Every structure is written in structure tokens, then in C-alpha cells.
Amino acid sequence: TKQLVVTSRPNQPPVVDFTWSPASPTVGQPVAFAAVVTDPDTPPDTPFTFSWRFEEGATSTAQTPTYVYTRAGTFTVRLEVTDRRGGRGSREREITVSEVPQPTPSITGLSASPTLPEVTQEVVFSASATAPARDPIVEWSWDFGDGTPVQTVSSGATTVTFRHTYTKFGLFIVRVRARNAQGGWSPWLSRDLYVRPKGVLIGTQLQDNPASTSARIQIFLPPGATGGKIQIFDALGRLVLEKTVASGTFTWDLKDGNGRRVPDGLYSYLVTATVAGKTERSEIGKILVLR
Numbered sequence: 587t588k589q590l591v592v593t594s595r596p597n598q599p600p601v602v603d604f605t606w607s608p609a610s611p612t613v614g615q616p617v618a619f620a621a622v623v624t625d626p627d628t629p630p631d632t633p634f635t636f637s638w639r640f641e642e643g644a645t646s647t648a649q650t651p652t653y654v655y656t657r658a659g660t661f662t663v664r665l666e667v668t669d670r671r672g673g674r675g676s677r678e679r680e681i682t683v684s685e686v687p688q689p690t691p692s693i694t695g696l697s698a699s700p701t702l703p704e705v706t707q708e709v710v711f712s713a714s715a716t717a718p719a720r721d722p723i724v725e726w727s728w729d730f731g732d733g734t735p736v737q738t739v740s741s742g743a744t745t746v747t748f749r750h751t752y753t754k755f756g757l758f759i760v761r762v763r764a765r766n767a768q769g770g771w772s773p774w775l776s777r778d779l780y781v782r783p784k785g786v787l788i789g790t791q792l793q794d795n796p797a798s799t800s801a802r803i804q805i806f807l808p809p810g811a812t813g814g815k816i817q818i819f820d821a822l823g824r825l826v827l828e829k830t831v832a833s834g835t836f837t838w839d840l841k842d843g844n845g846r847r848v849p850d851g852l853y854s855y856l857v858t859a860t861v862a863g864k865t866e867r868s869e870i871g872k873i874l875v876l877r
Contacts, residue, residue, distance in 0.1 A: 598626040599673040600634065604665050612686045613658050620650045623667050623675075631669035639664040655683040691717040691764040693775035698760065702789065702808050704782045705755050713762045714745045715772065725765040729774070731758035752781040757791045757804065780806040787811075788857050788868040793835075796876040801838045803855065803871070805831050811859040811866075818855045818873075820848070831857065840875055850875050 603622040611617045621636055638646040640653050641661045655661065661683065666676040695714040703709045717723045723744060728737040730750050737748065752758070758781060761774040782789040789806035807814055816836055818827040826842045838855075840848055853875060857868040 595627070597631065597669070597671045597673045600625045600631075600667050600669050600675040602665055602667045602675040602677040604663070604677060604679065606663075606681060610682070610684065611655065612684050613655055614686060616652050616654050617681070618650065618652050619663070619665075621665055621667065625669060627669075627673075631671045631673060633670060635668045637666040637668070658683050658685045688721060688766075688769035689718055690769040691715045691723050691766055691772040693762060693764060693772055696760070696762050696775050696777050698777070698779055702780060702782060702787070702806055703752065704784050704786070705752060706784070708749055708751050709779070709781075711748045711750065711760065711762070712745065713748075713764075713775070715764045716744065717764070717766050718769070721766045721768045723764045723766050727763050727765070727771070729761040731760055731779075755781045755783045755789075757781075780804070782806070783869060786869055787861055787866040788859055790855070790857055790868050790871050792871055792873060795872075796874040797838075797840060798875075798877050800840060801873050801875075803836045803838065805833055805836055805857055807833045807857075807859050808861055808866075811861050814857065814859040816855060816857050818853055821852050826853065838873075848875060850877055 601624040604619055605622060606617050606619045608615065608617070619638065623634055625631055636647055636649050638651055640663055641655065644653065660680050662678055662680055664676065664678045666674060668674050693713060693715045697712050699710045711728070713726070715723060722742055724740065724742055726739050726741055726746050728748050732752055732754065758779050759776050760779050761776040763772045763774045765771045780789045780791065787808050791804040793802040793804060794800065805814070814831045816829050816831045817825060818838065820826050826848060827838065828843065829836070842848055853873045855871045855873060859866055
């Protein structure tokens with residue numbers, strides 16, 4: 587006879603990890619944890635038992651527990667997993683919980699009067715905003731886009747005005763924002779403002795110069811203007827193209843009125859419109875076509 591000794595296979599402890607969602611939780615937000623377990627043994631020594639430890643002694647035995655943090659900070663989460671034969675594996679990870687962000691004001695409007703001012707003419711800007719009742723607006727900030735310093739004014743009003751005078755003509759980006767005590771600054775709200783030269787009611791701004799495929803021209807007509815028209819001339823003063831236009835962006839495809847490509851060279855343009863029964867014209871602009 588022979589004696590046969592049967593021994594059980596060695597038990598290797600499970601390899602433990604875990605994830606959570608959302609990745610960057612805030613105070614009061616449910617955080618869903620999920621155990622990730624790999625057992626090196628074949629076959630795996632299932633079922634597993636789970637032991638979670640959160641902040642301040644809170645625990646769970648679920649495989650996918652949910653926990654809500656009541657304060658901000660960085661906390662250690664520990665998970666210990668035991669397999670069917672008593673093998674144990676564990677993992678500790680840190681989770682950072684942030685304070686709930688406070689809402690900032692929301693800028694709801696930005697206007698200018700007059701809408702098409704000329705150089706040295708005072709412009710009155712108006713802005714409006716909303717903010718939570720428990721955290722009202724305390725401050726406003728203005729940027730007029732002409733290189734002058736940003737103006738910050740203390741005010742708790744939800745509708746404010748500010749006066750500014752431009753000393754040069756051109757297209758400017760005007761921005762405004764508001765701040766409340768807890769939420770902080772709102773995003774900037776911006777709008778374009780064209781300031782025209784003195785004595786000129788119609789403004790233009792060329793955006794592509796030199797132009798290789800097209801030329802965009804921003805056109806600014808005063809309120810009530812009718813019959814807007816743009817004319818483009820070659821270097822000899824011959825009419826190349828004539829089109830009806832309104833306030834906004836006109837795009838010239840570098841073709842003449844017959845649809846033929848114009849040759850490279852210097853071109854000029856002029857915008858006219860009827861204002862209060864009188865024909866007004868812009869200053870003459872220049873476009874260099876260079877392909």
C-alpha cells in the first residue's frame with residue numbers, strides 16, 4: 587500500500603483596487619465607489635467580502651457603496667477584501683472633496699448710446715445682471731477696448747451705467763462683468779462698438795488685408811439708414827463691383843460683377859446709404875489683392 591497525502595493549493599490574497607465617481611466631488615454630492623478585485627488563484631476563491639472605511643469611522647460592506655461627504659478636505663478611503671479561504675488584500679487611496687462652488691452673477695445685457703458714436707462723443711454704456719438673493723452684486727468692472735485702464739466700480743445695483751469717451755476711431759470690443767461676495771466674478775460679456783471719424787455717419791472696417799481668397803468688410807450704418815450700397819473700384823477708378831449691403835459683414839469674393847477673378851492689385855471701396863433723406867458716404871477704404 588502507498589500513502590497519498592493531499593494538500594490544498596496555496597491561497598494567494600486578492601489584488602484590490604477601487605474607483606469612484608464623480609472624480610472631483612463636492613460637499614453633499616453622492617460619491618459612488620466600486621471595488622475592482624483580481625484573484626490570482628485559479629479558480630478564483632469567490633465569493634469575496636468587502637470592508638470599506640471612510641471618514642470619521644463610517645463603514646460599508648457593499649461591493650459598490652455610495653457615500654456623501656459633509657465637509658471639504660482630503661480623505662483616506664480604505665478597502666479590504668477577503669476571499670472565500672480567508673486571503674486578504676487591501677488598498678488605500680485619497681479623495682479630495684471641494685466646497686460647492688457659489689454661483690456668480692449672470693450678465694444679461696450690454697448696450698451703448700449712441701450706437702454709432704463719433705470720436706470724442708460721450709458714450710453711455712448700460713449693463714444689467716442677475717445674482718442670487720443671498721449673494722448680491724457688490725462690484726462691476728468695465729473694459730472699453732481702447733487701451734485705457736479697466737474701470738472697477740463698487741455698486742450693488744443690478745442695472746448700471748458708465749460713461750466713456752473715445753479719442754480715436756475704429757472697432758472696439760467693450761466688456762463688462764460683475765462680482766458678488768461669495769461667487770466671485772462673472773464671465774465677461776462683450777460687444778463690438780464702432781467709433782466713426784468725425785463728420786462721417788457710415789463706418790467700415792476691413793478685416794482681410796492683403797486679401798488672397800476673399801475680403802471681409804464690416805459695415806456700420808446708423809439707425810434708420812436705407813439703400814445701403816458698396817462700390818469697389820480698381821486702381822484706375824473703374825467700377826469693379828456694386829452690391830446692396832446692410833449693417834454687418836460683407837464678403838467680397840475677389841470677383842467682378844461678371845463673376846471673373848480680379849487681378850492682383852490695389853482696390854478701393856466706398857459705402858453709401860440714405861440717412862434722413864440725405865445720401866451719406868463712408869471714408870474710402872483700400873484693399874490689396876495679393877494671391
